[in-house]
Amino acid sequence: MEPTIAIIGLGFVGLPLSLVYASKGYSVIGVDTNQQLIAKLKLGQTNICEPWNEKTLQESLIESLQNGFFYPTCSYEEALSKATEIIITVGIPVLSDGSLDYRMFDIAAMTLGRFLKPGMTVLLRSTVPPYTTRNRFKPLLEDQSHLSAGKDFYLGYASERMAEGKAYEELTSMPTPVAGINETSLTKCSALLSKICCEVVPSKSMEVVEMSKVVENLSRDVNIAMVNEYAQYAHSLDIDISQVIAVANTHRRVNLLSPGPGVGGYCIPNAYYYLAGVESRCDHLSVCHMSRKMNDLRPSTILSIAENEVKKVGKDPSSAHFALYGIGMKDYSNDLRLSPSLEIIKLLKEKKYQYRFFDPINPWEDVGRCEHINEFLEGADCLLILNRHDDESIHRLDKIKKLMSSRPVIIDTRSFIDMEKARKKGFFIFRC
Numbered sequence: 391m392e393p394t395i396a397i398i399g400l401g402f403v404g405l406p407l408s409l410v411y412a413s414k415g416y417s418v419i420g421v422d423t424n425q426q427l428i429a430k431l432k433l434g435q436t437n438i439c440e441p442w443n444e445k446t447l448q449e450s451l452i453e454s455l456q457n458g459f460f461y462p463t464c465s466y467e468e469a470l471s472k473a474t475e476i477i478i479t480v481g482i483p484v485l486s487d488g489s490l491d492y493r494m495f496d497i498a499a500m501t502l503g504r505f506l507k508p509g510m511t512v513l514l515r516s517t518v519p520p521y522t523t524r525n526r527f528k529p530l531l532e533d534q535s536h537l538s539a540g541k542d543f544y545l546g547y548a549s550e551r552m553a554e555g556k557a558y559e560e561l562t563s564m565p566t567p568v569a570g571i572n573e574t575s576l577t578k579c580s581a582l583l584s585k586i587c588c589e590v591v592p593s594k595s596m597e598v599v600e601m602s603k604v605v606e607n608l609s610r611d612v613n614i615a616m617v618n619e620y621a622q623y624a625h626s627l628d629i630d631i632s633q634v635i636a637v638a639n640t641h642r643r644v645n646l647l648s649p650g651p652g653v654g655g656y657c658i659p660n661a662y663y664y665l666a667g668v669e670s671r672c673d674h675l676s677v678c679h680m681s682r683k684m685n686d687l688r689p690s691t692i693l694s695i696a697e698n699e700v701k702k703v704g705k706d707p708s709s710a711h712f713a714l715y716g717i718g719m720k721d722y723s724n725d726l727r728l729s730p731s732l733e734i735i736k737l738l739k740e741k742k743y744q745y746r747f748f749d750p751i752n753p754w755e756d757v758g759r760c761e762h763i764n765e766f767l768e769g770a771d772c773l774l775i776l777n778r779h780d781d782e783s784i785h786r787l788d789k790i791k792k793l794m795s796s797r798p799v800i801i802d803t804r805s806f807i808d809m810e811k812a813r814k815k816g817f818f819i820f821r822c
């Protein structure tokens with residue numbers, strides 16, 4: 391069986407995307423420059439946790455390798471000697487000064503350009519600043535291939551809207567906007583998407599689709615900054631923010647997201663910088679800018695709240711034991727990129743406070759790591775709930791009470807524990 395679709399970049403997006411095509415009977419060749427990753431994939435190993443059509447992602451990977459529908463490689467040459475349709479999922483990281491690091495993206499485009507042949511369809515699915523497909527990606531492909539986009543090969547851009555943890559469902563059922571450099575490119579790219587996705591949304595402009603993808607992420611950043619502010623306000627009045635949000639969201643035109651310890655991952659925190667960098671148009675983005683700053687500061691705000699509550703029960707934070715539950719960038723996730731929990735750990739280290747953490751799915755190594763929940767809770771003065779996980783042990787309040795020290799404080803940033811029940815059992819619990 392000859393592979394027909396090449397997926398470039400086999401990370402949190404590219405691997406599930408490859409396996410969705412493979413599971414629908416398409417032959418996929420996956421390309422990644424990370425040799426260790428390719429070696430692991432060939433052995434059927436992946437660290438990505440995704441519930442997968444009633445299987446795990448790893449089981450689906452093994453199945454697709456065995457039945458020959460998925461083949462991973464480091465070689466663009468090999469992949470493009472077989473594929474006629476190509477999807478790119480290599481991202482553009484944001485550096486600590488807010489500038490964009492295009493190195494991986496440009497290398498991917500140039501290498502692809504070198505092996506591009508007439509008649510191929512190229513669909514960019516990375517999240518990018520507006521005009522990237524037209525003004526950056528296309529010239530790199532054309533310079534290397536000496537082919538013309540829209541004439542010799544087909545070029546388009548599509549949003550990637552999947553959320554980690556829901557990849558299978560969202561890659562197949564989330565409406566997916568797409569645009570092409572010309573009408574034929576749009577038709578070819580729509581056909582490629584329609585092989586797996588039940589609702590393709592054609593648009594006339596690649597820039598509209600590029601910008602819509604970024605503002606979808608940015609609007610979540612702003613919404614989260616707003617609810618975090620409400621959460622702090624509610625905490626100051628001892629009102630349960632999760633109940634406030636549940637009641638407010640019964641209004642049909644209101645959709646408040648959940649507060650949390652900050653905003654992590656590769657998508658939402660980067661969105662502001664994808665727009666702000668475009669021709670210095672950041673003057674038009676003051677609400678987004680402020681929200682980004684607030685979300686960046688959120689881990690230190692959470693730690694200050696924890697320190698204050700510890701002081702209120704008569705303990706000194708510098709000798710207290712802080713126990714952090716969940717270190718992923720969001721609930722149920724083992725993606726650590728820009729994780730707020732890791733930022734809190736960094737701050738605890740700087741303050742030389744005593745800390746430990748427990749996470750049932752993240753293998754991250756650090757001195758504070760606890761393998762067992764009992765060891766994690768034993769003698770802890772302040773428990774910070776930073777992620778939700780499918781883990782019953784954190785709901786056993788009697789057991790937690792026995793293990794933690796006297797006057798135990800809980801800072802529940804994920805509205806995970808029943809506050810009323812916990813207070814009745816003698817916990818000093820707060821949502822914020």
Ligand SMILES: NC(=O)c1ccc[n+]([C@@H]2O[C@H](COP(=O)([O-])OP(=O)(O)OC[C@H]3O[C@@H](n4cnc5c(N)ncnc54)[C@H](O)[C@@H]3O)[C@@H](O)[C@H]2O)c1
Pocket residue numbers: 398399400401402403404421422423424427479480481482494495497498499501515516517518550551552553554656657
């Ligand atoms: N993670 C998400 O939930 C999500 C959701 C929607 C959109 N996106 C967007 O999708 C894109 C990919 O995100 P991700 O989370 O999968 O990133 P990732 O870092 O997990 O995966 C990218 C992969 O590309 C590989 N790579 C780097 N340079 C390469 C090259 N020159 N050729 C081939 N492979 C190369 C890396 O080794 C890595 O495995 C980003 O633009 C991101 O913003 C991500």
